[in-house]
Amino acid sequence: xxxxxxxxxxxxxxxxxxxxxxxxxxxxxxxxxxxxxxxxxxxxxxxxxxxxxxxxxxxx
Numbered sequence: 001x002x003x004x005x006x007x008x009x010x011x012x013x014x015x016x017x018x019x020x021x022x023x024x025x026x027x028x029x030x031x032x033x034x035x036x037x038x039x040x041x042x043x044x045x046x047x048x049x050x051x052x053x054x055x056x057x058x059x060x
Contacts, residue, residue, distance in 0.1 A: 006030035 006029050014023040027035070 001029065001033070
């Protein structure tokens with residue numbers, strides 16, 4: 001990503017599963033991409049693994 005784009009500020013508004021707003025902030029594109037890659041997506045991965053039973057001791 002070009003540095004000029006990475007440093008551009010954007011507004012984010014995030015909500016939880018119930019629709020309640022948890023964040024209303026301005027961050028740089030660079031920070032937004034890092035947040036999604038390092039925090040948001042791993043959370044979905046962990047949730048999907050838990051729901052699917054991945055890593056269960058009883059699975060072959």
